[in-house]
Amino acid sequence: MIKLHQVSKNFSQFQAIKSVSLVINKGEIHGIIGASGAGKSTLLRLMNLLESPDDGEVEVNDQKLTSLSSIDLRQARKSIGMIFQHFNLVANKTVFENVAVSLELANYPKKERRNRVMECLQFVGLETFMEKYPSQLSGGEKQRVAIARALANNPQVLLCDEPTSSLDPNTTAEILGVLENVNKSLGVTIVIVSHEMEVIKSICNRVTVMTDGEIYEEVSIEPKGIQDIDDSPKRFVEQLTKDGEMHHA
Ligand SMILES: Nc1ncnc2c1ncn2[C@@H]1O[C@H](COP(=O)(O)OP(=O)(O)O)[C@@H](O)[C@H]1O
Ligand SMILES: [Mg+2]
Numbered sequence: 001m002i003k004l005h006q007v008s009k010n011f012s013q014f015q016a017i018k019s020v021s022l023v024i025n026k027g028e029i030h031g032i033i034g035a036s037g038a039g040k041s042t043l044l045r046l047m048n049l050l051e052s053p054d055d056g057e058v059e060v061n062d063q064k065l066t067s068l069s070s071i072d073l074r075q076a077r078k079s080i081g082m083i084f085q086h087f088n089l090v091a092n093k094t095v096f097e098n099v100a101v102s103l104e105l106a107n108y109p110k111k112e113r114r115n116r117v118m119e120c121l122q123f124v125g126l127e128t129f130m131e132k133y134p135s136q137l138s139g140g141e142k143q144r145v146a147i148a149r150a151l152a153n154n155p156q157v158l159l160c161d162e163p164t165s166s167l168d169p170n171t172t173a174e175i176l177g178v179l180e181n182v183n184k185s186l187g188v189t190i191v192i193v194s195h196e197m198e199v200i201k202s203i204c205n206r207v208t209v210m211t212d213g214e215i216y217e218e219v220s221i222e223p224k225g226i227q228d229i230d231d232s233p234k235r236f237v238e239q240l241t242k243d244g245e246m247h248h249a
Contacts, residue, residue, distance in 0.1 A: 002059070004059075019056065020213075081149075093133075094130065099148050151182065207220075
């Protein structure tokens with residue numbers, strides 16, 4: 001579903017991503033974990049070309065994004081939703097309007113917009129909140145609106161950058177439940193960036209561990225616990241599991 005092939009990204013002289021190759025399968029909930037500054041957000045933003053790579057190729061849904069014209073890229077991006085730590089809702093628009101905007105931008109048929117917005121708000125359990133403004137919502141509610149907005153154009157992939165890092169533990173569990181539902185009932189492939197192992201462990205099938213712009217290791221998480229995909233050392237992930245958070249990398 002998502003393929004990065006030897007992708008690099010520099011900010012001036014600084015190499016934020018160093019020739020990373022990664023495959024994320026259709027239907028997966030894939031975690032990316034690592035300390036602050038490891039390059040997690042940059043890697044995620046390379047997956048929809050919010051950051052364009054200096055080198056390498058990005059393929060999503062069998063389309064090589066790095067070879068597309070800007071018009072085709074805009075089209076391809078409709079199938080990639082994204083949510084953020086700070087929700088990024090438009091403050092002076094209602095819940096309804098926040099979701100509707102993404103349909104307008106995608107030229108979704110006008111007559112069908114209202115129904116589609118309501119469908120998405122129902123999916124996240126917020127249909128009765130449609131007239132409210134973001135400032136009237138809790139953090140968890142704001143993230144639900146952001147999820148509804150990201151789902152509006154029926155994406156195949158949902159990219160999540162620290163989606164629960166501003167939320168308390170109960171709300172975190174709630175939002176992870178919504179994301180699990182997005183994956184299971186809509187079949188959306190999900191990528192979650194987080195610095196919290198608990199979050200990753202509770203929802204992901206596979207985890208990529210990043211340090212200093214590189215992949216340190218990849219592990220699969222099975223119901224019976226963390227398993228190595230290959231024979232790479234397990235110590236790092238065991239450490240993470242104990243701490244529940246990334247402190248050292
Ligand atoms: N737009 C930018 N300009 C300059 N440096 C950046 C930019 N974005 C990220 N970086 C740097 O790249 C590195 C990785 O950043 P980021 O991907 O945000 O890490 P993470 O999400 O793992 O905390 C950091 O050192 C950060 O300072
Ligand atoms: Mg980040």
